[in-house]
């Protein structure tokens with residue numbers, strides 16, 4: 001009797017939907033990590049990602065990556081200390097926002 005090794009079809013591999021991508025509303029650490037994995041630019045369009053915080057500030061991608069522990073803790077414990085990211089938008093959507101609240105880097109508006 002011949003033994004057959006059944007491998008799952010490629011379409012049956014499970015890939016987390018929230019593995020990578022910019023979400024307009026971020027409520028969990030998993031969603032934040034997915035946004036960080038997606039990179040500093042949103043597609044389509046290639047505009048710079050802008051992370052809105054619950055206190056109305058804006059952070060750049062670099063600062064979110066650099067302070068990921070503080071951001072994740074603020075999301076997890078619902079602390080409105082300026083690190084709680086509530087969503088990701090593009091810099092083009094907020095032309096009045098000039099720079100990152102943390103490092104002061106000016107956002108690229110194209």
Ligand SMILES: [Zn+2]
Pocket residue numbers: 059060061062063064100101102103104105
């Ligand atoms: Zn920054």
